[in-house]
Amino acid sequence: QVQLVESGGGLVQAGGSLRLSCAASELTFSRYATGWFRQAPGKEREFVAAISRSALSTYYADSVKGRFTISRDNAKNTVHLQMNSLKPEDTAVYYCAAAEESWAGSDYRVYDYWGQGTQVTVSS
Numbered sequence: 001q002v003q004l005v006e007s008g009g010g011l012v013q014a015g016g017s018l019r020l021s022c023a024a025s026e027l028t029f030s031r032y033a034t035g036w037f038r039q040a041p042g043k044e045r046e047f048v049a050a051i052s053r054s055a056l057s058t059y060y061a062d063s064v065k066g067r068f069t070i071s072r073d074n075a076k077n078t079v080h081l082q083m084n085s086l087k088p089e090d091t092a093v094y095y096c097a098a099a100e101e102s103w104a105g106s107d108y109r110v111y112d113y114w115g116q117g118t119q120v121t122v123s124s
Helices: none
Strands: 003-006 010-013 018-024 033-039 044-051 059-060 068-074 078-083 092-099 118-123
Touching: 003 092, 018 033, 018 092, 018 118, 033 068, 033 078, 044 068, 044 078, 059 068
Parallel strands: 010 118
Antiparallel strands: 003 018, 018 078, 033 044, 033 092, 044 059, 068 078, 092 118
């Protein structure tokens, strides 16, 4: 069973940047497609970005396209989310997720494993 641990969240001013990381316990992490989701208070969980297990394919929510970049390093069992030009509406708890598939996409129901989340707060 894969265990995922997110890090890198924090408080940042609007226009700033943060880099989230997700460390996986599974030594064969390259078998898993991964994604980032977020949930703001009082709102439903929202897809942010996804990356295939080969890292050849990525997909972003329209709200973050051009500002966020998802990447992975299978040798280090990590996935990253580089977030630039942050806006107050990006404030949320960010979750890393994994599915033992080549591609998982934007549907949270496809993902089998979830981290505990890391808080991102963007002040105006």
